[in-house]
Amino acid sequence: MKILLVITDYGSFNNFLAELAVSLCQENEIHVVCSGSNVINIVDKFDYAKYNLTFHTVDIPRSTSINKLIKSALEISKIVKVIKPNLVYVHFTTGIFPAIFFRKRNIEYWGTFHGLGMNASNGIRKIMFSIVELFCFFRLDKRFLINDKDYELVSNMLKKNTFKYNSCGVGCDINKFDKNIFTEGDKSDLKQDLNVEGKFVITYTGRFVEFKGFDLVYHSFVKLVEEFPDEVVLLLIGGRDPIHQTGLTEQEEINLFKNESIVNVGYTSEVEKYLAITDVFLFPSKKEGLPVCIVEALAMGVPVVTLDERGNSDIVKNDYNGYLVKSVSKLNDIDKIVEKLKYLDANRNILDMLSSNCLKNRQTYSRSFFVEEQLKLINDFKLKVKK
Known part of the structure; x- marks a missing residue:
């Protein structure tokens, strides 16, 4: 045929x-x-x-x-x-x-x-x-x-x-997105290479576009790092899209690449190794079908913070494998995202519980x-x- x-x-x-x-x-x-x-x-x-x-x-x-x-x-x-x-x-x-x-x-x-x-x-x-x-x-x-x-x-x-x-x-390929592939030594070496040892690691994967919430990621992280300097780090996996806006001003885009607490990984076929050292996956997208990047994060046992929008809410459940933020306004969304990130950083037992719950449904992500x-x-x- x-x-x-x-x-x-x-x-x-x-x-x-x-x-x-x-x-x-x-x-x-x-x-x-x-x-x-x-x-x-x-x-x-x-x-x-x-x-x-x-x-x-x-x-x-x-x-x-x-x-x-x-x-x-x-x-x-x-x-x-x-x-x-x-x-x-x-x-x-x-x-x-x-x-x-x-x-x-x-x-x-x-x-x-x-x-x-x-x-x-x-x-x-x-x-x-x-x-x-x-x-x-x-x-x-x-x-x-x-x-x-x-x-x-x-x-x-x-x-x-x-x-x-x-x-x-x-x-996603759950044989590839498997946290058990990575030893503690592997993770320690990568953290040293990225200079993120001892830090709370937040990761975003995808195109740097406004409708995927990239502007919310940037502003939320900047607000968080102001309160907790040298304690948090943001890994950005992906890059610019020539036909869509980032949602950031020209100066904010300059600051993005100057910020020492932000690691720009770029596009990579090894997303899984960065998720292996990630504490929280942040993907506040406003327009999704069913985001593969969230599926990949969950398959790696990484709790997700995202917006309560279609697609996201099909796979992320509050207090189970992450948090859904009800979008009200940009400033309110940023405040709520920061609140959830601070809560998880301060309550590692809750973070561990969410991570464990992610893995309970792992086979369904295949x-x-x-x-x-x-x-x-x-x-x-x-x-x-x-x-």
Whole structure:
């Protein structure tokens, strides 16, 4: 069977869909459409040249620019016409819209929405997302959501052929994100290398963008370090996104890289080793589907402080594996985040309890559940095609 996977950029494919694509290659001809950019810039998980996998580069914009999306839609349409796949399976709204715009007859189209814009926006952006996403809903043969809030919204409109992943989003590699891999010596050496021995370690992973709460991370930490100088440290894993604002002023961005209590790790394929020395994972994102970085932190036994928003609240539970901060205003959110961080720093027994609870659900975070679920869906469709 021929399957065309479409995702916005190569970095996202490599990070989220690599295992699924390689598994599908064993019995299918797999094509991947994505832009050549590495928004999530890590080394390749596999040597893709060894697999029955063909990449097609299309500049899919990560925005709601209709003109650019239609241009990419034409390019994807041409690829579909040549390949003639049995199934076109697309991820992210900005990938689904151009893939479905000129959909071909007698081809099945599936789409997974990793966080609906209509469910996390206001004003004109909410209207724009609603138009685009509703268009996608009605043109897809199957619609997949990855969190409860999005699924409730779409299934109330279109019950038939609307599904929610049973897996924890796309999950993570729990064999890699395993705290037991790291000895006390390993952790001590890394702390020495980073000069963070004896400090309360807070970690943020992701793009430095405002909608992921990066500005809240910075301001919360600056406030915390003013009260506890030389006692806390912030590890930043990730980097700037050229099309999205950090939420910081120019001077704050300068101060960010001058602050001796902030360690800028950058993008890395070894996130797990930094989580191994982390006390609290801080990810106050305002717009998520189901964040992989939180899944990775929980799999490592690291309690999470995040905003009480869809996706985050699907996996983080108050007083169990972390804390959900109800977003009221920027200043209030910062105060509440600092309050939770101070509480956990002062109450290590509570921190240990939360960490232990994270590990109780560890198996549910496995990416293998996502891959197995997707393989079953596609194999069931394959049987249908053969009939």
